[in-house]
Amino acid sequence: MLLLLVLAGTAAFVTLNWGAVITPVDLSLGVGMVKMPLGLVMLGLLLAITALFLVFVLFLQTSVLLETRRQAKEIRASRDLADQAEASRFTELRSFLEAEFAGRGAQKGDSGASQAAVLERMERLEQGLRVLIEQSGNGLAAHIGELEDRLEKASVLPVDRR
Known part of the structure; x- marks a missing residue:
């Protein structure tokens, strides 16, 4: 953008001063003298440098x-490569988990017998507890009945005559 702005300014300057640009003057080339318009020479050099700059920018x-x-x-x-490595890690993880689950399943199969034994023992304990509760309930009812009889004999409690 800056380059285009400079080129537009230069074109405006050359257009406004065209008479001076094409006026011939004596120019020294180092080995001889030449009569040429200095403005056209400078304009040609400017265009050549601009073209070199554009080539450099394109390069x-x-x-x-x-x-x-x-x-x-x-x-x-x-x-x-990272996706392949990640997929490989997932494959390794899957095979590891499958091996672990298979190992756990084998352990569970072995512990299945011990688990059944534990369940059977718990059932026996539960039945024993039921019998014990029933016996203590019967014993408690007998004790309450005995206490009621004693209290009736002592005439402390009113007799229910139903």
Whole structure:
């Protein structure tokens, strides 16, 4: 943008001073003298430098684009490699988990017999507890009945005559 602005300013200056630009003058080339318009010589040098600058900018832009493309290929290759490594880790994790679950299943199969024994023992304890509760309930009812009889004999409690 700045380059275009400078070129537009130069073109305006040359247009406004065209008479002075094409006026011939004696120019020294170092080995001889030449009669040429100094403005046209300077304008030609400006255009040549501008063309060289544009070629340099195009060269830099092209090299940057090529470098960007090369880096993009390297990044894509690295990403593919990382994806493959991650997929490999997932596969290893899956096989490890399957082996662990298989091992746990085998242990569970072995402990299935001990688990059945524990359940059977718990059932026996529960039945024994039921019998004990029933016996203590019967014993408690007998004690209450005995206390009621004693209290009736002592005439402390009113007799229910139903």
